[in-house]
Amino acid sequence: MKKYSPFLVFLFGSFLAQAQNPEIPSSVENVETKVDSVLNLMTLEEKIGQLVQYNGSWDLTGPASDMDNKQKEENLKRGMVGSMLNVLSVEATTEAQKLVMENSRLKIPLIFGYDVIHGYKTMFPVPIGETASWDLEAMEESARIAALESAAHGVNWTFAPMIDISRDARWGRIMEGSGEDPFLTSKVAVAKIKGYQGNDLASPTTIAATAKHFAGYGFAEAGRDYNTIHVGENELHNTILPPFKAAADAGVATFMNSFNDIDGTPATGHKILQRDILKGDWNWNGFIVSDWGSIIEMVDHGFARDKKHAAEIALNAGSDMDMEGGAYEASLLELVEEGKVSEEKINDAVKRVLRVKFKLGLFEDPYKYSNPDLLAQIPFQEHQETARDIARKSIVLLKNENNILPIKSSVKNIAVIGPLADDKDTPIGNWRAQGEANSAVSLLEGIKNTVGSGVKVTHAKGAALGMGERSFLAPLEINTTDRSGFADAVKKAGNADLVIMALGEDAFQSGEGRSQVNIGLAGLQQELLEEIYAVNKNIVLVLQNGRPLEISWAAENIPGIVEAWQLGSESGNAIADVLFGKYNPSGKLPVSFPRAVGQEPLYYNQKNTGRPFSPNSVTYSAYTDEKKDALYPFGFGLSYTDFEYGDLQLSSSKMTPDASIKVSFQLTNSGDVEGKEVVQLYLRDLVASTTRPVKELKGFQLITLAPGETKKVTFEISEEMLQFYNAERKWDSEAGEFHVLIGGNSRDLKKSSFTLNK
Ligand code: NOJ
DSSP: OOOOOHHHHHHSSOOOOOOOOTTSOOOOOOHHHHHHHHHHHOOHHHHHHHTEEEEOSSOOOSOOOSOOHHHHHHHHHTTOOOEEESOOSHHHHHHHHHHHHTTSSSOOOOEEEEOOSSOSSSOOOOHHHHHTTOOHHHHHHHHHHHHHHHHTTTOOEEOOOBOOOOOOTTSGGGGGSOOSOHHHHHHHHHHHHHHHHTTOTTSTTOOBOEEEEETTGGGOGGGOTTOOBOOOHHHIIIIISHHHHHHHHTTOSEEEEOSOEETTEEGGGOHIIIIIIIIIITOOOSEEEOOTTTTTHHHHTTSOSSHHHHHHHHHHHTOOBEESOOHHHHHHHHHHHTTSSOHHHHHHHHHHHHHHHHHTTTTTOTTTTSOHHHHHTOOHHHHHHHHHHHHHHHOEEEEEGGGOOSOOTTOOEEEEESTTTTOSSGGGOSSOTTOOTTOSOOHHHHHHHHSOTTSEEEEEOOSOSEESOOSSSSOOEEOSSOOTTHHHHHHHHHHOSEEEEEEEOOTTTSSTTOOOSOOSSTTTHHHHHHHHHHHOOOEEEEEEOSSOOOOHHHHHHOSEEEEOOOOOTTHHHHHHHHHTTSSOOOOOOSSOBOSSGGGOSOOSSOBOOSOSOOTTOSOSSSOSSSOSSOSBOTTOOBOSSOEEEOOOEESOSEEBTTBOEEEEEEEEEOSSSOEEEEEEEEEEEOSOSSOOBSOEEEEEEEEEEOTTOEEEEEEEEOGGGGOEEOTTSSEEOOSEEEEEEEESSSSSEEEEEEEEOO
């Protein structure tokens, strides 16, 4: 295969050494020198070419540019394109790379991007579900596997992880992130980036990651996708930006900006966010790709007059690459000639793109990711086993009245009822990359794989959930009329010892563009559940969904509730492992489940308000028709055993900036099976120069205990953990009293306090 000669890189160009950012991991040496060398060879047109990204002709996620494929091919040959997305096989990536390597003047390799969100072929739980495992090693591992499978198909850049904090279950993309908490999301961000990028981007088994969407996208007003964001500076810095800062510090290779307007400025044209904060204050030197067409969408925002004006704003604001928008390729040359965009800024953007390409090792071998030998070595079977393990770790037990679970050996007749009971597609979820349709182990299959011949398993769908075409772009049609399957379901349920109800959301009910004003059980599901309940109250409800659902009736009436998200390829086996006690559930919610949709946005780390409670009147911050707290709070999840938390012991009740303190307690497994507890540490800053949340997650540990075992658990609290973006616009701690709160969820907590002296 033809390679780009590194000789050329050294022959020309200035040898001006620049500080190399040690944080984007790569074994390639002298990257900065090489980047400068290549830049010096480039014409302005070739530079602009590096900032252009084309779509392959499938998997469109928005209106495609009007350029035909022939023209795209010509531009690739001329070296006028830096990247492509959605080119998805060894053959296709090789083909596209050849166009560039065999025809263009400088032979600068393409970088191939794709949305590898929760697996490439082997599917893992959707991110909101996987986060419920709180298991950072597991999350790193699934990213490593996804990277390996992608890389072997020629993809060397994923548009993940999505680390938008979201507190609104109406927003369909809540499934794609890690929920409502900035601390947990930051930890997940780092784990995912490590998984995708490894220690060396130049390895043919690792790929570049993307921190997205910068910034604020998860705060869409009213939960409506692409809608405007209203956040103040305080919330931006304390809640939205921390995961992005963690990603930048972890050496993520790229960022993606976002579609939304944030307080009057579209994120894509936001200079303060991109140039001042990310590239300035945080000193991050990867590149920013726009979201799909988000540059040109600034015209619709009413922020740019036309395509050319949009390109000017975006480039000047620090948006480096134009994803399938056509604005940069159409206008940047003229804009530089007219002096509206400086060549210096273009150079900076191009250097960023080249830097990542060098770090990926593409200049040494542009075809290293399109390697059929690597593909032949992928241990897909092993990946399935890992997928099953991560899936069961992600399951959250929400209710277990009278220990209906795990299912007892006395249960001899199980009816598996509901639209998702034998659905092999929904567990694959949205953003499924190359995960095959209908390829998951269904719940029914998982149950049948697990029970012995002595247990009778019957099945009835009851009602379809979604009807018509299922795909990323097709609107979802929910069945609200066809009850023809009810009678059979009711009959089978009536004859069973135990009913497993499989309800929730269709695979494409959450995800991009899937905002909803109702988040209850869609279609006829609630009605079906109540009819089954009328004939058999022995029900375990298994939910499969990508967002928190409103399930107050079920929470009141159904004895067993299992949150099983969309768990990926091994879904049914993983759920059966939990239902039959082969695996003791340990997942905890990364997002609050509401009592009613009207509570949204709902999150545990709220502010206290000036009127948190009043015993004698209605004039305090609450609802008159519903409680104000969550049905199931952030951090909540049951186990088949019980954990008892001892009182908190502090190593000192006073802290100074240079000396951390320790908080310890005894954790006991008081039940009779082994179990794993996610122990959570929260802090509250009682008085500060800006109002502070009533509690904030600041640490967690996964502790496994044998029955009857007690372990001392210790957290160290440092001054850094007390810092926040304060009234002086600085990250700092402030002297005063703090509460330290520890428990197995964000609601039921042991409390102590200490003072910070400064
Ligand atoms: C639009 C989405 O917002 C973004 O997350 C995704 O990476 C791009 N489309 C590319 O598919």
